[in-house]
Structures are given as structure tokens and as C-alpha cells.
Amino acid sequence: MNPPVSIIMPVYNCGQYLTAAIESILKQKFTDFELLIIYDRSSDASDEIIDKYHKQDSRLRIHENRGLGIISALNCGLDLAAGEFIARMDADDISLPERINSQYNLMKKNPECILCGTWYKYINEEDKVLSEIPLPEHDSEIKTLLAVSAVFAHGSVMFRRSALGNLRYSEAKPNFAEDYRLWTELAFRGRLAVIPEYLYHYREYSASLSQRVSRELASDTAAAGMEYLSKNREFIFSVLPQLLSRENLSLKSKKQKKYFFSLVQQLGIKLVLAEYLKPGWYVFFCSLRSGQARPLFMLKYLFSLAALLLHAPGVYENIEKKLIKFKKIFFVCIRHNSGSGV
Secondary structure: OOOOEEEEEEEOOOHHHHHHHHHHHHOOOOOOEEEEEEEOOOOOOHHHHHHHHHHHOOOEEEEEOOOOHHHHHHHHHHHHOOOOEEEEOOOOOEEOOOHHHHHHHHHHHOOOEEEEEEEEEEEOOOOOEEEEEOOOOOHHHHHHHOOOOOOOOHHHOEEEHHHHOOOOOOOOOOOOOHHHHHHHHHHHHOEEEEEEEEEEEEEOOOOOOOHHHHHHHHHHHHHHHHHHHHHHHHHHHHHHHHHOOHHHHOOOOHHHHHHHHHHHHHHHHHHHHHHHOOHHHHHHHHOOOOHHHHHHHHHHHOOHHHHHOOOOOOOHHHHHHHHHHHHHHHHHHHHHHHHOOO
16 A cells, blocks of 8 residues: 655755654654655765665655756656655655655645645754744745745645645756745645644755856745746735735734745835836846845835735825836946956
8 A cells, every 4th residue: 555645855965964854754753655765876875875775764756867967857756656645855854753644644635735835944054053944834925925935845745646736846947946846736635734843954054055156056046936926916916915914914923924025125116026027127126145146136025015005095196206217226236347358
């Protein structure tokens, strides 16, 4: 009989953290799963670690995916998965013992739910907690904020295989936001949920990611978000009044409100740029995160409230001049930073 949960873990050169990642899965309270490790031939100790655990625990299934990259590995995992539910897991992160059990129980009790994440914490190379991310919990909030953020930590998600169908990660082009694009495709096939507990530790590297990769990730995430916004604009505007209502905000903790408003600000500037500038500018805008371009990136906060009120009766006339001024500032910064070689 097939296990109800398949956990997909792509592995390539993660030897330093792989043991902890595998152990965190094998020590889950929920035990009826298969751990699908899709590995490329690594130059570190990853292959030896995988082989050791494969011999020790029959729940591990391993598959070699030589030289084909992360997206191919993930798609291979989706094709091999036998479970009713599919969970993601990154080879350098940590799943807390209750994670799989909590997600499985929520999705089993709520058949309309097709994807479930959890709150998570950023940790560094020494496992020190850097920050805590208390995600929005409700379907309409998650679907709205997907326009500006992947929302979930990559490896923290569980989704329903029946909702996935033939949908796979896109291999059409280099893709630094592979999970985000899949989630935006899945979003309106059912309800999304978040468990309000810190059940996942997402590892952040201080020096190992190059500036180019960081820019590519920001650019690809921005492009995916703009595509999602253009498809679901009507829905987003229909639920915003309720999301920003005093009643809804009163239910959130101070930390939740802070995180929620940071995403709402990003949504605001995206709406301004989508409304008044070519969509490509937003992608360019989000790739400028450091150095001389940082002042330009920080401009995103200036007109977020105005953007959210764009479609409210009688408001447009009051903010039109500010938006025109914003466009002038924006293009001055573009010219300045282009001249600086950014």
C-alpha cells in the first residue's frame, strides 16, 4: 500500500547540512511517508550520506538525476511520488517534528484545501535564528499577497496531488523562483492555508549567494508576481477592503501586522507601476537591491497607500499629482543609476 505522504528532497552538494535535514524528516511525529531523494552526483559527501540513510531506513527512495538541475529534479519527484499528499523539503533546511503531522491532519480534515504552509524561521549557517515569519493564515490573504511574494518558505509546503494533475515546474527558461510560479498556478484550484506555528527552519546564507543570483531571483519573482496580478486583479481588489478592515487587523498580533503591512506596501507600489508604467519596469525595479541603486529600491514605500486607494471613488483626483511626481522621481533615479553602471 502506498504511503499517504510523499516528501520530495532534491540534493546537490548539501553535505554540510544534509544529515540534519534528513534526520528532521525521519524524526517526524507522522511516520507513514516516503522520502524521495532526487540527487545529482555531488562533489562533497552528499552521496555517501544518502547511501548511509538509504540502507538504514526503508522509507527512503533515491533516484539519480545526473546534471539536469533543480527543476528537472523536482519534476522527477512529482512523477515518482505515490502519496495522496506531496510535501517539499530542501536539503539544507529543518522540519520540526510536528510539521508533517500538522499539515496532513489539516488537509485531511479540509478537502477543499489544496496547499498548506507553516510559519517559519530564518536560520544562518550556525543554526542561529535570524528572524521569524508569521504568515497570513487565510485563503484570501494568501492569494492576494502572492502577487508580491512567494509567501511560503520553499520547502515548507504540502499540496494535494489530485489538485496538481499534470501541472509541473516550468523548464521553458532559467527559473530562480520555481516554487513561486507553481504556487501561483495552483492558487485558484482550491483553498490555501497556513498553520500558525513555527514548524520550519529556512537556512539563509550570508556570503555564498552571488549578487547575480540574488538579482535573478528578485527579477524572476517580480515577473511571476506581475503575471499573477494581471490574471487575478479583479479578485485582489474585491478582497482588499476586507483584508484591511479594522476587524481583520484586530485579530493579528503586532508581529503579524508588521509582516502583513510590509507585503501590502509592496502590493501598493506594484499596482502603481502596473497602472502607470510598463510592467517590465517593476521587474527591473525589484532587481535593484544594493549599492547605489538602493535609494531607488526604497522608493517602493512612498505611494503604497495611494496605490491601494486608486480605485476608490473620489480619491484619484487627490493623488494624481503625487503619482505624476512619483513617475518623475522614478525616471530620474533610473537615469542616474543607469549612468552608474547598475
